[in-house]
Amino acid sequence: MTSPPQPTDSIGTPVSTPPDFETLRAETLAVAAGRPPRVVDAPLNTPPTFAATYIGTHQPGHGDLGYGRYGNPSWSALEEAIGALEGGRALTYASGMAAAHAVLELLPSGGTIVIPANCYLGVATAVAERATRYGLTVLTVDVADTAAVLTAAEGADMLWLESPTNPTIEVADLLAIGAGLRGNTLFVVDNTFATPLLQQPLSIGAHIVLHAATKFMSGHSDALMGALVVAKHDTARYRALEATRKLHGATPGTMEAYLVLRGIRTLSVRLAQSQANAAVLAERLATHPAIGRVRYPGLPHDPGHETAAKVMSGFGSVLSIEVANAPAAEALISSVSVWVFATSLGGVESMLERRRRWAGELPTVPEGLIRMSVGIEHVEDLWADLKQALDTLPPYSAE
Numbered sequence: 005m006t007s008p009p010q011p012t013d014s015i016g017t018p019v020s021t022p023p024d025f026e027t028l029r030a031e032t033l034a035v036a037a038g039r040p041p042r043v044v045d046a047p048l049n050t051p052p053t054f055a056a057t058y059i060g061t062h063q064p065g066h067g068d069l070g071y072g073r074y075g076n077p078s079w080s081a082l083e084e085a086i087g088a089l090e091g092g093r094a095l096t097y098a099s100g101m102a103a104a105h106a107v108l109e110l111l112p113s114g115g116t117i118v119i120p121a122n123c124y125l126g127v128a129t130a131v132a133e134r135a136t137r138y139g140l141t142v143l144t145v146d147v148a149d150t151a152a153v154l155t156a157a158e159g160a161d162m163l164w165l166e167s168p169t170n171p172t173i174e175v176a177d178l179l180a181i182g183a184g185l186r187g188n189t190l191f192v193v194d195n196t197f198a199t200p201l202l203q204q205p206l207s208i209g210a211h212i213v214l215h216a217a218t219k220f221m222s223g224h225s226d227a228l229m230g231a232l233v234v235a236k237h238d239t240a241r242y243r244a245l246e247a248t249r250k251l252h253g254a255t256p257g258t259m260e261a262y263l264v265l266r267g268i269r270t271l272s273v274r275l276a277q278s279q280a281n282a283a284v285l286a287e288r289l290a291t292h293p294a295i296g297r298v299r300y301p302g303l304p305h306d307p308g309h310e311t312a313a314k315v316m317s318g319f320g321s322v323l324s325i326e327v328a329n330a331p332a333a334e335a336l337i338s339s340v341s342v343w344v345f346a347t348s349l350g351g352v353e354s355m356l357e358r359r360r361r362w363a364g365e366l367p368t369v370p371e372g373l374i375r376m377s378v379g380i381e382h383v384e385d386l387w388a389d390l391k392q393a394l395d396t397l398p399p400y401s402a403e
């Protein structure tokens with residue numbers, strides 16, 4: 005029997021030091037963060053660690069990971085990258101909704117929460133359920149109306165914003181809201197649509213940033229993942245959230261954490277391409293007779309344009325269009341072939357769906373509204389596919 009190759013003396017020898025994250029831009033952080041130490045024979049990428057438990061001292065104060073629900077090197081690597089991108093400290097969760105529930109848990113019984121009138125449906129539903137059970141007061145606001153947001157937030161326990169909103173693509177002036185917010189209101193921003201490449205809510209005073217990392221961060225529609233990010237100095241909040249995650253157990257899978265970190269490596273190029281595609285498509289869609297309205301803050305006449313130009317460093321790659329009615333929307337969706345009819349967003353593949361097909365979708369969302377998540381395909385293929393479908397629809401007229 006031959007013995008396995010023996011480690012050489014050089015294993016574990018430091019090769020070079022990692023860069024100082026404080027000095028790096030987002031595109032570089034997305035590539036550099038969440039790597040193993042630079043020592044001889046270490047893998048370049050943090051390998052997936054499949055572990056329900058760990059061998060340890062099991063003595064208090066030794067810093068052991070302990071058990072699989074308490075921590076995992078694959079989560080830590082992903083958290084380092086998400087934290088670096090948002091400029092804070094991140095915790096990852098089994099899904100965006102698991103992260104959302106971890107935040108909603110912070111509301112006291114009988115408390116008051118402010119949410120967008122057009123809010124991500126899962127969050128709106130979760131808030132409504134909790135409101136009944138825990139006697140919460142729920143105030144809804146137009147996120148684009150800064151004065152209304154600030155008035156509603158006065159004395160509230162939590163201000164929960166999403167910007168741009170899903171699926172109506174309204175834009176909140178996070179700079180003005182962050183500057184105007186008074187008192188002890190916990191300020192939460194769902195930054196899923198913008199990603200930290202377009203806006204960083206912690207920098208304008210948000211206490212917690214939420215991500216459905218399932219979407220743009222993952223980017224490949226193959227993993228569910230949620231994240232919360234708090235400011236670097238906000239150790240007490242970080243520890244409290246971490247303690248709750250240990251108990252609640254809504255922890256991410258190892259493979260998912262690996263996949264999402266892999267997705268983050270290309271976030272900046274994916275976003276740049278999909279955003280450029282979205283800008284071209286939005287302009288063309290706006291002139292098509294079958295479409296009543298295109299909602300995309302990149303269009304100069306969009307109600308969110310000015311605010312987005314001020315608050316965000318790009319207009320994103322999700323837009324919504326309104327066709328005449330539900331049958332027209334369904335007809336369009338079933339006659340495209342490059343675009344995929346699916347209910348997600350932020351992937352490399354262009355996706356679209358009529359939001360009101362969901363029974364619970366808010367009545368403020370028009371029946372003929374189609375949300376479109378623009379991917380990274382060639383823009384002319386995306387346009388040709390849409391145009392042949394749109395050309396068969398009746399001209400738009402408000403019903």
Ligand SMILES: *Cc1c(COP(=O)(O)O)cnc(C)c1O
Pocket residue numbers: 099100101102124126166170194196197215216217218219228229230
């Ligand atoms: C998808 C989404 C969520 C929920 O994320 P999941 O990973 O699907 O649980 C929350 N907020 C927004 C804006 C989303 O698009």
